[in-house]
Amino acid sequence: MSNTDLEDDLRATLDRAAASVPPVTDLTERATTGARQAQRRTWIASGAAAVAVAAIAIVGVNVAGRDAPSQSPVAAGTASATPSAKVQSQVSPQSVAGTWRPVEMDGLKTLKAARPEDPVLVLLPDGTWNGSDGCNGLQGTYTIGQRGEFTATVGPQRMVGCENVPHTGVLKTAKRVALDADTLRFFATDGRQLASYARAR
Amino acid sequence: MEFEEYVSARGQELVRLGFTVSGDYQRAEDLAQIALMQAFRAWRKVRTADDPHNYVRRILINAYLSMTRRRSFTEAPTAELDAERTVPDPATDIVNSDDLWRSLARLSARERVVLVLRYYQDLDDHTIADLLGIKPSSVRATASRALATLRRTRQSHRVDERLS
CATH class of the missing domain: 1.10.8 (Helicase, Ruva Protein; domain 3)
Structure with a gap:
């Protein structure tokens, strides 16, 4: 039997087989319904995965919080090493917006000294900040990432000498920020706490 | 569209x-x-x-x-079939009447696909190669191997028919 004969027979067989297939009428509906159901399943699976991740994160934070030694008030001027992962609240320009008073700063022992101006730090939800170091007006911009990553720029400022509260040093050095109720903490790259602020009433 | x-x-x-x-x-x-x-x-x-x-x-x-x-492609047969509740399969006729169709079923999936694309869909080897993500030479080799298998199977069927 030649190859051509076999090929001809093959064509005829395949044509006959194809012709034996009865017509299917609801293909469009089945395809669109199936695709939509599959898409819905994907959304549900994605949603469930997101919920699971959030639940694990919450449990993880709670366990970390329970395991960590309770933090006693630290005397002004002493550095306290706090794990940078201890982020208690979702932190964003909106959540940190407000006026903040310094409570402790790494290496600064004169936070309570008298100054011409109130040494507050004002964070605005539009990503800008201003305030005073006690003697000079301060300003700049800042960003907060999804996991609390922090960057800041410092604008021009006067250099009147007094017991300056180094907000600018804290903001420029900080790589991470954490918000715990009414306490705002800034951390360095190595996780060391640079400063903590309390929300001004 | x-x-x-x-x-x-x-x-x-x-x-x-x-x-x-x-x-x-x-x-x-x-x-x-x-x-x-x-x-x-x-x-x-x-x-x-x-x-x-x-x-x-x-x-x-x-x-x-x-x-x-x-692995689940080859389904395990059920223990018993209810003849009254089985649905007629349009493939039954052609399977019973065409030994070439039966021989096609014994080829590997890729061999069968190549033959179908070549002889039923009338696609050239380059298009088939592009569709399967292989080289045209692989398409030719696969088709040649599949045709040789079909020819051998057919010849043995004819010998069997003559002997019976």
Whole structure:
């Protein structure tokens, strides 16, 4: 039997087989319904995965919080090493917006000294900040990432000498920020706490 | 072209293609549905392709080849069949009447796909190679091997017929 004969027979067989297939009428509906159901399943699976991740994160934070030694008030001027992962609240320009008073700063022992101006730090939800170091007006911009990553720029400022509260040093050095109720903490790259602020009433 | 227009123009062709590669009517419908579902989800991309039908055909063939690689592809027979409740399979007639069709079922999935694309879909080797993601020389080699197997099977059938 030649190859051509076999090929001809093959064509005829395949044509006959194809012709034996009865017509299917609801293909469009089945395809669109199936695709939509599959898409819905994907959304549900994605949603469930997101919920699971959030639940694990919450449990993880709670366990970390329970395991960590309770933090006693630290005397002004002493550095306290706090794990940078201890982020208690979702932190964003909106959540940190407000006026903040310094409570402790790494290496600064004169936070309570008298100054011409109130040494507050004002964070605005539009990503800008201003305030005073006690003697000079301060300003700049800042960003907060999804996991609390922090960057800041410092604008021009006067250099009147007094017991300056180094907000600018804290903001420029900080790589991470954490918000715990009414306490705002800034951390360095190595996780060391640079400063903590309390929300001004 | 809208998705609905495509399905009404080419949907049945896809079922037929599914049947010629799989040899199973139910599986043919499944393959056509899988291909159309995937095409529907990416219809914006499919409709702008050079040849939307080729795009969907590729999905179907890949779905079939993936299906044959699964262990569950060869289904275990049930212990008993209720003859009154079985649905007539359109493949039954052709299976009973055509030894060539029976021989096709004994080829590997890839061999069968190559022969179907070449002799039923009348695609050239380059297009088949592109569709399967292999070289044209591999298409030629696969087709040649498959044809040789079919020829041998056919000759042995004829010898058997003469002897019986």
